[in-house]
Amino acid sequence: MSNANALENAPVKLYRNPKSGHCHRVELMLALLAIPYQTVDLDMAHGAHRAPDYLAISPLGQVPAIEDNGLTLADSNAILIYLAERYGDPATWIGSDPVEKAGVQRWLSIAAGEIASGPCAARLVSVFGAPLDHQAAKAKAHALFAVMDAHLEGRQWLAADRPTLADIAGYSYVAHAPEGGVSLAAYPQVRAWLSRIEALPRFIGMARSPALA
Structure with a gap:
């Protein structure tokens, strides 16, 4: 075939x-x-x-x-x-015990909340011309990335000792935050986490739009 x-x-x-x-x-x-x-x-x-x-x-x-x-x-x-x-394998991706499952759910909620209203919203303004408050979205993105960077200190992944849905749900808009005018330069742990996701077997990226500050 x-x-x-x-x-x-x-x-x-x-x-x-x-x-x-x-x-x-x-x-x-x-x-x-x-x-x-x-x-x-x-x-x-x-x-x-x-x-x-x-x-x-x-x-x-x-x-x-x-x-x-x-x-x-x-x-x-x-x-x-x-x-x-x-x-x-649900145990791998969603969690193998209540603590892991709760951790994954927490980051799925962040993906639908702080990521959506932060780096996603900032990118919507720059890439799609959405009528949103760009400065507020960028400020939310930086506040989130500061928390993520501290959370990832000494960790490889967001919710477990392996990639989970938490990492998959969080990756795309964080990786493309510079397109919304949000630099990742101040967040070394976040950048290292993005690199680990990009090194996974069969990883595929999203087409990049020109970064707009």
Whole structure:
């Protein structure tokens, strides 16, 4: 079977914007788990995410979303949980005991909270022209990165002694923070953590936009 045919018949279909960190975290997980998948890039500038057929898949009109053998699922963190449970080793990726599971959940909440309102929001302003408070978003990003840098002192990973969903959910917008005008120069532990993720087998990156200060 050719590679093109293999992708066409892949079990997982990923609806995405290729410049979205929320989409990238799902694509990164698919790659790390070696799950065959195909991508469907939505023309969001022209309202593809509001089309009735897409709203049937993602009722809030958000990306990413996936289809997998009849299942449809939206929300990047929910998709990460699904992929880890369905195709991976949940004990490895979600946690092997209550403490690890709680630690992973904490960082999933941070991904949906402080990361979204900090480095993600700053990048939305610079890359997409979103009408958000750029200075406030950059300040939130730096406050978060200071906490992350201290947390990673003496640690390799955010929630356990190995990569977990905490690291996958956090990577994309932290790695691309400079595109939103947020320098990582003052955070050596964060930069080392990013490098460890990028060294994982089957890692795939997200296309970079020009950094805008």
